[in-house]
Amino acid sequence: MSPYLFVLVAEGLSALINIVVSKGDIHGIQIFRGTPKVSHLLFTGDYFLFYRATLTEVTNLMGLLRSYAEASGQEINMTKSEVFFSHNICRPAREDMACIMGVHQVLGTSMYLRLPSIIGRSKKANFAFIKDHLLKKINSWRGRSLSKAGKEVMTKLVLQAIPSYIMSDSVILDDIMKDIKKMLNCFWWGGINTNKGVMWLAWEKLMYSKKEGGLGFRDFNMDMVTKQGFHMMTKPKMLVSKVFKARYYPRSSFLEVSLGNNPSFVWRTLWRSRKFLTLGCRWSIGDVSRIKVMSEPWLRGMNKVAWEVLKGKCVYDINVDNVRLTNVKQWDVQEIRDVFTHDVANDILKVPLLEDVLEDSMVWKEEQNEVYRVKSSYWLLRSFQTNRLICREEGDWGSLWNIKAPPRAKHLLWRIFRGCLPTRKKLRQHFVQCTPNCQLCENSEEDECHVFFGCGTTNQSWRETGLYSNIEPCLNNFSDVNALILDICSIKDMRNAGRVAVLIWMIWNNRNNAIWNNDREEASKLGMQAYHT
DNA sequence: GAAAAGGAAGTAACCCGATT
DNA sequence: AATCGGGTTACTTCCTTTTC
Numbered sequence: 001m002s003p004y005l006f007v008l009v010a011e012g013l014s015a016l017i018n019i020v021v022s023k024g025d026i027h028g029i030q031i032f033r034g035t036p037k038v039s040h041l042l043f044t045g046d047y048f049l050f051y052r053a054t055l056t057e058v059t060n061l062m063g064l065l066r067s068y069a070e071a072s073g074q075e076i077n078m079t080k081s082e083v084f085f086s087h088n089i090c091r092p093a094r095e096d097m098a099c100i101m102g103v104h105q106v107l108g109t110s111m112y113l114r115l116p117s118i119i120g121r122s123k124k125a126n127f128a129f130i131k132d133h134l135l136k137k138i139n140s141w142r143g144r145s146l147s148k149a150g151k152e153v154m155t156k157l158v159l160q161a162i163p164s165y166i167m168s169d170s171v172i173l174d175d176i177m178k179d180i181k182k183m184l185n186c187f188w189w190g191g192i193n194t195n196k197g198v199m200w201l202a203w204e205k206l207m208y209s210k211k212e213g214g215l216g217f218r219d220f221n222m223d224m225v226t227k228q229g230f231h232m233m234t235k236p237k238m239l240v241s242k243v244f245k246a247r248y249y250p251r252s253s254f255l256e257v258s259l260g261n262n263p264s265f266v267w268r269t270l271w272r273s274r275k276f277l278t279l280g281c282r283w284s285i286g287d288v289s290r291i292k293v294m295s296e297p298w299l300r301g302m303n304k305v306a307w308e309v310l311k312g313k314c315v316y317d318i319n320v321d322n323v324r325l326t327n328v329k330q331w332d333v334q335e336i337r338d339v340f341t342h343d344v345a346n347d348i349l350k351v352p353l354l355e356d357v358l359e360d361s362m363v364w365k366e367e368q369n370e371v372y373r374v375k376s377s378y379w380l381l382r383s384f385q386t387n388r389l390i391c392r393e394e395g396d397w398g399s400l401w402n403i404k405a406p407p408r409a410k411h412l413l414w415r416i417f418r419g420c421l422p423t424r425k426k427l428r429q430h431f432v433q434c435t436p437n438c439q440l441c442e443n444s445e446e447d448e449c450h451v452f453f454g455c456g457t458t459n460q461s462w463r464e465t466g467l468y469s470n471i472e473p474c475l476n477n478f479s480d481v482n483a484l485i486l487d488i489c490s491i492k493d494m495r496n497a498g499r500v501a502v503l504i505w506m507i508w509n510n511r512n513n514a515i516w517n518n519d520r521e522e523a524s525k526l527g528m529q530a531y532h533t
Numbered sequence: 534g535a536a537a538a539g540g541a542a543g544t545a546a547c548c549c550g551a552t553t
Numbered sequence: 554a555a556t557c558g559g560g561t562t563a564c565t566t567c568c569t570t571t572t573c
Contacts, residue, residue, distance in 0.1 A: 121548055121561060198573055261555055430573060
């Protein structure tokens with residue numbers, strides 16, 4: 001059945017339930033005083049019904065479901081349904097009621113929408129399934145030979161998307177995260193049939209952005225969680241927002257509340273996102289404002305919320321309304337200058353009071369449309385972490401990725417720059433047993449310089465393409481391959497740079513074919529191919 | 534030889550029920 | 554509603570082993 005029909009029919013069920021609830025025949029559950037009573041949650045074909053575990057309510061519910069089935073013509077499959085009882089219902093009572101309804105009892109350990117429905121103490125075990133998913137996916141792709149560029153797409157679009165669903169409302173444990181990164185790194189550096197191989201770079205270094213010399217793999221976990229926090233603040237009318245607000249911060253705002261007692265796992269996660277929200281969120285001030293001056297982020301262009309105060313006696317109690325003229329939407333300049341230090345006062349006066357903002361509303365300052373985006377949040381958080389481990393690798397990485405060449409060629413250049421191209425010399429440095437000499441000419445040691453510029457065949461192919469005139473002067477000036485290639489890539493003519501990149505890739509490809517498949521191309525042919533790509 | 538992985542042990546955090 | 558404590562689980566740190 002089409003999903004739309006499902007929704008239409010479900011509306012009917014929802015209405016039915018509402019009627020019965022309002023008559024008092026069935027009571028929804030309330031997890032806390034002040035939270036809305038929830039009697040049902042519907043998600044496409046899945047229905048969650050909540051009610052008291054008494055015989056009358058059970059029979060009422062069954063009657064309701066029967067009339068729904070008759071009216072809609074939809075059979076409810078009781079064998080596929082499950083019931084979960086609270087701990088304080090004794091065993092015989094549970095069995096009786098389950099029997100009346102004709103459904104299984106569950107312990108609550110099952111999964112719903114690919115998420116564990118109850119998260120207990122051993123989260124490691126609860127979330128271990130993520131690793132299985134990933135492993136399956138990787139295995140299903142093993143055996144196909146993917147270029148590094150292909151693997152990049154695969155990793156970014158497929159593999160990292162698997163945990164993202166779970167990541168959107170729970171922070172994955174470090175241990176599991178470590179394993180995931182390990183798996184991805186193995187996949188990245190591994191060969192066709194095996195995930196083994198020299199891991200030339202740690203995953204953390206691949207997570208640098210492309211401009212910083214990495215490949216831009218990301219970990220969005222915290223940012224996705226923060227998105228939920230943003231929703232919680234900006235959409236107070238959503239059911240979840242209401243429930244969480246009533247349970248955890250009934251009298252204060254989301255940003256200033258303490259963790260509270262008996263916090264749930266999800267609340268813990270949301271709660272942690274506050275400090276990241278304060279980095280990118282700003283209040284837009286409405287007509288009547290309850291924003292507390294000291295504890296809420298509402299100033300523009302300030303990284304810290306706290307500041308120095310002149311007459312600091314009760315600033316913690318005042319809100320924005322107190323430093324504003326009544327009736328007119330303007331700052332009370334006199335008052336502000338009296339209470340705050342000079343700099344702070346200037347900052348305050350810079351905050352615009354917009355006529356068309358009626359109510360206080362939270363906006364995301366990193367985006368034009370002021371709506372939270374995981375992407376901008378990621379860069380924001382990262383910019384705050386720069387003083388820690390994250391530092392960029394030296395080099396002009398921008399020009400590398402801007403070259404007009406197929407991605408596979410650019411990836412090869414990147415590997416050369418990063419010093420992780422498995423030439424014989426490099427392999428021996430990593431203590432892999434192999435002969436040191438070039439496999440094509442067997443004259444000299446195989447290092448990058450020799451492969452791409454020194455070897456007889458390659459030299460010839462440079463001439464064939466007519467690019468030799470470009471690189472010849474460089475050969476004498478630079479001793480370092482990186483600097484040489486970089487110089488060629490930064491020449492104005494992007495088409496030429498692209499040709500150089502392609503030819504380099506063809507040379508490397510030819511070398512690999514020669515070594516592994518004993519299949520060697522003529523230099524002239526290489527040159528021609530590179531020229532016409 | 535270097536980096537990653539594994540192990541052990543001590544410490545912090547957490548869950549959850551009991552208590553008032 | 555809030556706090557406390559017992560028992561687990563997770564994290565940290567340091568060290569050794571393994572792998573290429």
